[in-house]
Amino acid sequence: MTNAALPIKAPGAPVARPVRRFGLAWLGMVPFLLFAFLFLVAPTVFLVGGSLQNAKGTFTLENFANLFTPQIMQTYENSLEISIVTAVIGGIFGLLLAYAVISGGLPGILRSALMTFSGVASNFAGVPLAFAFIYTIGRAGLFTVFLKSVGIDLYNSNGFSIYSKIGLEVVYLYFQFPLMVLIIAPAIDGLKKDWREAAENMGASSFQYWRRIALPILMPSLLGTMILLFGNAFGAQATAYALTGGFIDIVTIAISRQMRGDVLFNPNQGYALAMGMVIIMAISIAGYSLLQRRSERWLK
Amino acid sequence: MGRPNPAITGTAIEGELGPGPHGPGAVPSNSARRSRRSRYAGRIFWWLIFLIGFLYFFLPLYGTLDFSLKSKPFGSAYTAILSDSGFVSSLGYSFVAGILTIIISILIIVPTAFWVRLKYPQLRPFIEFITLLPFVIPPVILVYGLLNTYNGKSLLPLGDSDTGLNVLLVAAYVVLSFPYMYRAVDTGLRAIDIQSLTEASQSLGAGWGRILWQVILPNLRTSLLSGAFLSLAIVVGEFTIATFMSRPAFAPYLNIVGDSKPYEQAALALVSFGITWLAMILIAVIGRNSRSQIKVTLG
Amino acid sequence: MAFLELTGVQKRFGEFAAVHNFDLAADAGEFVSFLGPSGCGKTTTLRMIAGFERPTAGKIVVNGADITDKAPNQRNVGMVFQSYALFPNMTVADNVGFGLKIRKRSKDQIKKRVGELLELIHLPDKASRYPWQLSGGQQQRVALARALAIEPQVLLLDEPLSALDAKIRVSLRNEIRAIQRQLGITTVYVTHDQEEALSLSDRIVVMSEGRVEQIGTPFEIYNFPSTGFVARFVGTLNVLSAKVIDPGAGTLEVAGQPIRAAKPISGGHAGGMITVALRPEIIQLGSRADLNNLSGIVDDVTFLGSIVRVRIKFTDGSGVISFDTFNNPHLAVPDRGTAITVSFPTEACLVLDQAEAAAAAAPEDLDAA
Numbered sequence: 001m002t003n004a005a006l007p008i009k010a011p012g013a014p015v016a017r018p019v020r021r022f023g024l025a026w027l028g029m030v031p032f033l034l035f036a037f038l039f040l041v042a043p044t045v046f047l048v049g050g051s052l053q054n055a056k057g058t059f060t061l062e063n064f065a066n067l068f069t070p071q072i073m074q075t076y077e078n079s080l081e082i083s084i085v086t087a088v089i090g091g092i093f094g095l096l097l098a099y100a101v102i103s104g105g106l107p108g109i110l111r112s113a114l115m116t117f118s119g120v121a122s123n124f125a126g127v128p129l130a131f132a133f134i135y136t137i138g139r140a141g142l143f144t145v146f147l148k149s150v151g152i153d154l155y156n157s158n159g160f161s162i163y164s165k166i167g168l169e170v171v172y173l174y175f176q177f178p179l180m181v182l183i184i185a186p187a188i189d190g191l192k193k194d195w196r197e198a199a200e201n202m203g204a205s206s207f208q209y210w211r212r213i214a215l216p217i218l219m220p221s222l223l224g225t226m227i228l229l230f231g232n233a234f235g236a237q238a239t240a241y242a243l244t245g246g247f248i249d250i251v252t253i254a255i256s257r258q259m260r261g262d263v264l265f266n267p268n269q270g271y272a273l274a275m276g277m278v279i280i281m282a283i284s285i286a287g288y289s290l291l292q293r294r295s296e297r298w299l300k
Numbered sequence: 301m302g303r304p305n306p307a308i309t310g311t312a313i314e315g316e317l318g319p320g321p322h323g324p325g326a327v328p329s330n331s332a333r334r335s336r337r338s339r340y341a342g343r344i345f346w347w348l349i350f351l352i353g354f355l356y357f358f359l360p361l362y363g364t365l366d367f368s369l370k371s372k373p374f375g376s377a378y379t380a381i382l383s384d385s386g387f388v389s390s391l392g393y394s395f396v397a398g399i400l401t402i403i404i405s406i407l408i409i410v411p412t413a414f415w416v417r418l419k420y421p422q423l424r425p426f427i428e429f430i431t432l433l434p435f436v437i438p439p440v441i442l443v444y445g446l447l448n449t450y451n452g453k454s455l456l457p458l459g460d461s462d463t464g465l466n467v468l469l470v471a472a473y474v475v476l477s478f479p480y481m482y483r484a485v486d487t488g489l490r491a492i493d494i495q496s497l498t499e500a501s502q503s504l505g506a507g508w509g510r511i512l513w514q515v516i517l518p519n520l521r522t523s524l525l526s527g528a529f530l531s532l533a534i535v536v537g538e539f540t541i542a543t544f545m546s547r548p549a550f551a552p553y554l555n556i557v558g559d560s561k562p563y564e565q566a567a568l569a570l571v572s573f574g575i576t577w578l579a580m581i582l583i584a585v586i587g588r589n590s591r592s593q594i595k596v597t598l599g
Numbered sequence: 600m601a602f603l604e605l606t607g608v609q610k611r612f613g614e615f616a617a618v619h620n621f622d623l624a625a626d627a628g629e630f631v632s633f634l635g636p637s638g639c640g641k642t643t644t645l646r647m648i649a650g651f652e653r654p655t656a657g658k659i660v661v662n663g664a665d666i667t668d669k670a671p672n673q674r675n676v677g678m679v680f681q682s683y684a685l686f687p688n689m690t691v692a693d694n695v696g697f698g699l700k701i702r703k704r705s706k707d708q709i710k711k712r713v714g715e716l717l718e719l720i721h722l723p724d725k726a727s728r729y730p731w732q733l734s735g736g737q738q739q740r741v742a743l744a745r746a747l748a749i750e751p752q753v754l755l756l757d758e759p760l761s762a763l764d765a766k767i768r769v770s771l772r773n774e775i776r777a778i779q780r781q782l783g784i785t786t787v788y789v790t791h792d793q794e795e796a797l798s799l800s801d802r803i804v805v806m807s808e809g810r811v812e813q814i815g816t817p818f819e820i821y822n823f824p825s826t827g828f829v830a831r832f833v834g835t836l837n838v839l840s841a842k843v844i845d846p847g848a849g850t851l852e853v854a855g856q857p858i859r860a861a862k863p864i865s866g867g868h869a870g871g872m873i874t875v876a877l878r879p880e881i882i883q884l885g886s887r888a889d890l891n892n893l894s895g896i897v898d899d900v901t902f903l904g905s906i907v908r909v910r911i912k913f914t915d916g917s918g919v920i921s922f923d924t925f926n927n928p929h930l931a932v933p934d935r936g937t938a939i940t941v942s943f944p945t946e947a948c949l950v951l952d953q954a955e956a957a958a959a960a961a962p963e964d965l966d967a968a
Contacts, residue, residue: 026415026419026420028411028412028414028415028508028512029411029412029415029416029420029423029427031407031408031411031412032408032409032411032412032427033412033430035404035408035471035474035475036430036433036475036478038471039446039468039471039472039474039475040430040433040434040437040442040475040478041430041433042445042449043442043444043445043446043448043449044433044437044441044445046445046448046449047441047444047445047448050448093349093352093353096349097349097350097353099346100346100347100349100350101350104342104343104345104346104347104349104350105342105343105346106343106346106347106350110350112584114350114353115584116577116580116581116584117357119580119583119584120573120576120577120580121357123530123533123534123537123576123580124537124573124576125537126537126538126539126551127537127539127551127554127555127569128364128537128554128568128569128570128572128573129360131364131554131558131565131566131569132360132361132363132364132569132573133360133363135360135363135364135366135367135566136359136360136362136363136364137363141363142359142362142363142366142367143359143363173356174356174357174360177353192682192684194680194682194684195684195686197649197651197671197678197680197684198678198680198684198686198742198745199672199686199697200650200651200670200671200672201649201650201671201672201674201676201677201678201746202672202677202697202698202701202745202746202748202749203672203673203675203698203701203702203749204672204697204701205672208701212686212697212700213686213688216688217686217687217688228435231435231436234438235435235438235439235440235441236438237438237439237440237539237540238439238538238539238540238551241539241540241543242539242555252438252440255440255441255444256440256540256544258444259443259444259447259544267448270444274441274444274445277438277441278436278437278441281435281436281437281438282436285432285435285436289432297687297731298687298688298731
C-alpha cells in the first residue's frame with residue numbers, strides 16, 4: 001500500500017491508551033441507521049400507512065381495491081410493457097455488444113471505450129437524454145429529416161412517434177443496454193478459457209460449448225441483469241416526463257400527477273399507486289439477488 | 301551455439317500467454333483454413349453489432365450538436381450559456397448539493413461498512429438490504445414519501461421552508477447514493493485486509509478515530525473517489541426529486557430553459573453529457589491507477 | 600513403433616521461441632513427465648499435443664495417425680487442467696458424462712460408464728453434487744474421471760496437483776499413478792515439482808528455456824544428470840568452487856583441501872578455477888581414507904523430519920557445504936561450532952561448466968530445498 005499512513009509515535013510520546021475492546025464501537029453505525037430510518041424507511045412507512053387509510057384516517061383496503069380499475073390497470077400495463085420490452089431488447093443487445101468487445105476479436109481499445117461510454121450512457125437518463133432524442137428522431141429531428149430525404153417517412157407511414165410508447169422504448173434503450181454491458185461484462189470475463197478448452201478436448205463444437213456450458217453459466221447473470229433493467233425502466237420518471245411533458249400513461253407519471261394534485265386528487269389513492277409500484281420493484285429486486293447469488297457461486 | 305538470451309526468455313511466461321492457437325507462422329491446413337474463414341465471418345458479425353451500438357449511441361449526440369449549432373450567429377448558443385446566470389446558478393446549486401451529498405454519504409457509510417466487515421458480519425445482509433432499498437423505492441416515490449412525511453403538520457416540518465427543503469433534497473440524494481457508495485466502500489474494504497490493518501494500528505496504540513481517519517480512509521481513496529464521482533454525476537443530472545421539491549437545480553432548469561431558448565437547451569444537454577462523461581473518465585483513470593498500485597505492492 | 604511421437608516440434612510466438620526442437624517417442628502405456636521451471640515450454644508442448652496450440656514446425660503422431668493439424672475436438676486426447684475446469688453448471692455425473700453425451704451415447708451407456716468412473720476415483724456417492732460442493736482434491740479427481748470417460752488414446756495432465764494442499768498432493772499423486780497403471784493409458788504429465796516427476800514417471804523429460812535437457816528414467820535423471828541444469832533442477836546440490844591441480848589426474852583443491860574427481864577435468868587447466876557440484880545425501884559424516892575428505896566447522900543444523908541437514912563452513916571462509924543424514928532418535932546431532940570432517944566418493948563430484956556454474960550458484964539452490 002503506497003499511502004498507508006500508519007501513525008508513528010515520536011519517541012517519548014505518551015504511552016498509548018490500552019487497546020479498547022469493542023464496547024461502544026457499534027455507535028459508528030448509528031448515524032447510518034438513523035439516516036436510513038429518517039429519510040428512507042419513515043417515508044416508505046408513511047406511504048404504506050397512508051395507502052391503508054381512507055381520508056378520515058380509518059383502516060381500509062379500499063385504496064388497493066381501487067387500483068383494479070381498467071384505467072389504472074392500463075397504466076400499470078403500459079409501464080410493465082415498456083419495462084419488459086426494453087429489458088429484454090436492451091439485455092440481449094447489451095450481451096451481444098459486451099461479448100463482441102470482450103471475446104469477439106475486436107481491437108482491445110474498443111473494450112475500454114465501450115466500458116467508459118456505458119458508464120456515461122447508463123447514467124445519462126432524464127432531461128438531456130429526452131431532448132437529444134427529440135433533436136434526432138423527433139418530428140423535425142436530424143435523423144427523421146435524413147430518412148425523409150431517402151424516402152422513408154417515419155411519422156406518416158407507420159405511426160411512429162417519439163412521444164408514444166415505442167418512442168419511449170427507443171429512448172429508454174439508450175440507458176438500458178449500457179447498463180447491461182456494465183453488469184454482464186464481469187460475468188463474461190468469468191467464463192474461464194479452461195472451460196472452453198475442456199469442452200473442446202472432450203469433442204464439443206463451438207456451438208455445443210455455447211449451448212451446454214457458456215449460456216447456462218451466464219443465464220443467472222443474464223436473467224438477473226434483465227430484472228435489474230426492468231426495475232430501472234419501471235422506476236424511471238424524468239426521461240418520460242421531459243419527453244412527453246407528463247402526458248404519457250405510465251405509473252411514475254401517474255404518481256407525479258397525483259403529487260401535483262392534478263386529477264381526482266386523493267392522496268390515499270396516490271399512496272396505494274406508489275405502493276403497488278414498490279411491491280413490483282421489491283419482487284424484481286428479490287429475484288435479482290436470488291439469481292445473483294447463484295451466479296456468484298458459479299463464477300467464484 | 302549459445303543459449304537463448306536469458307533476459308528475453310526469463311521474462312516470457314509459459315506459452316499460454318501467447319497469441320493463441322493460430323499464432324503467426326502456423327502452416328495452414330485445410331481444416332485450419334476452414335476454421336479461419338468461420339472466424340472471420342464471426343468477426344464481421346461482431347463488428348456489425350459494435351457498429352449498430354456505435355450509431356445508436358452517437359446519432360442522438362450528433363443530432364443535439366447539430367441542433368445547437370443552428371443558432372445564429374454560429375456557436376452563439378454556447379456563448380450564451382456562459383453569460384446565462386440561470387445556468388451558472390443552477391449548475392452551482394447542483395454541484396454544492398452533490399458535494400454535500402458525497403461528504404455526508406462517506407461520513408455515514410464508511411464507519412458502517414467498516415464495522416460490518418470487522419465486527420458484525422451477521423448484520424451484513426440487513427445493511428445490504430437497506431442500501432439496496434433505493435433501487436426498490438424509485439426517486440419519484442421517495443420524494444412523494446419525504447414531502448408527505450415532513451410536511452408542515454409533522455414534527456419536523458422540513459418541507460415548509462427553503463432551508464428545510466434544501467436539507468431534504470440533500471438527504472434524498474444521500475439515500476440515492478447508498479447503493480453506489482456502500483458497494484464501492486465494501487469492495488474497497490474487501491481488497492485491503494482491514495482486520496490486520498486495524499490490529500496493527502491498535503497494537504501501535506491508535507484509537508478508533510485515528511484508525512478510521514488515518515489508516516482505513518487513505519486506503520479506501522480509490523473506491524471512495526469512484527463512488528463520489530458516480531454520486532456527483534447522478535446528483536447533477538437528477539430531475540425528479542429536485543422538481544417536486546421546487547429546488548433551483550440544474551436538471552429542472554434545463555427542462556424549462558427550452559421554452560424560451562431552444563438552442564441553448566441543446567447546448568446545455570451536451571454540456572451536461574460532457575460532465576457525466578468527465579466523471580466516468582475520472583473513475584476509469586482512478587481505477588487504472590489503483591490497479592497498477594496494487595501490482596507494485598505485490599510485485 | 601512408439602505410440603505417441605513428437606518429431607522436431609517447434610513453437611514460436613512471434614520472435615519468442617517457446618519450444619525449440621522437441622523429439623519424443625513414448626510407448627503405449629508409458630507415463631512420461633515434462634519437468635522444468637515455469638517458462639520452459641512444457642505446458643506449451645502439452646497444449647500442442649492437445650491441439651490448443653499449433654506447432655510452428657514438426658509433427659505429432661498418435662498411434663500411427665498424424666494429428667498435427669487436427670482440431671482439438673477431433674483428437675480424442677483427454678486433458679486434466681491445473682484449475683480443474685469443471686463445468687460449474689453441471690453435477691459431477693454430468694461433468695463426467697459430458698464427453699459421452701457429445702459422442703451421442705445412449706443414456707444407459709453414459710450412466711453405466713459414469714458409475715464405473717466414479718467408482719474408480721472413489722467418489723461414487725458424489726454423483727449429484729455440484730463442483731462447488733467438493734473439495735479441491737475431489738474436484739481434480741472428478742476432472743480426471745471426466746478426461747478418462749471418453750477413453751482417450753492419450754491422457755494429458757497439466758500440473759494437476761499444484762493447486763492442492765501438500766498432503767492431498769501426495770495421496771492424489773499415488774492415486775493417479777495407480778489408476779494409470781490399472782488402465783494402462785499412455786500419459787503425459789506436466790509438472791515443475793521434481794518430487795512428483797521422480798515418483799510418478801516411467802520417463803522424465805527435463806526442459807529448460809524451450810529445450811529438452813535430458814530424457815531418461817527417474818533413476819538416470821537423478822543419478823546421472825547429463826547437464827548442469829538437470830543436476831541443479833532435480834534434487835538439491837552443493838556448489839563448490841575448486842582449484843584445478845592436475846586436470847589429467849582429476850585432482851582438485853577445495854578450501855585448501857585436496858579432493859579427486861573420478862574423471863579427468865576437461866574444461867580446466869592447472870591453477871584455474873572450476874565449479875563442482877555435490878549432492879548432500881551422498882556425503883557422509885567422518886573421514887575415510889578411500890574417499891575424498893573435507894573438514895570444517897558446523898555452521899547450522901536444520902531438522903527436516905526424516906533427515907537432518909548439516910551445514911559446514913570451511914575455516915578459510917571460502918564457502919559452505921551441506922550434507923544430509925537420516926534422522927533417528929539416537930542421532931548425535933553435532934553442535935554448532937564443532938570441527939567436523941565429511942567424506943564422499945570421487946564419482947560424486949559433478950564438474951559443471953562455467954555457464955552452468957553461474958546458474959547453479961543462484962542463491963536459492965540449497966536453502967529453498
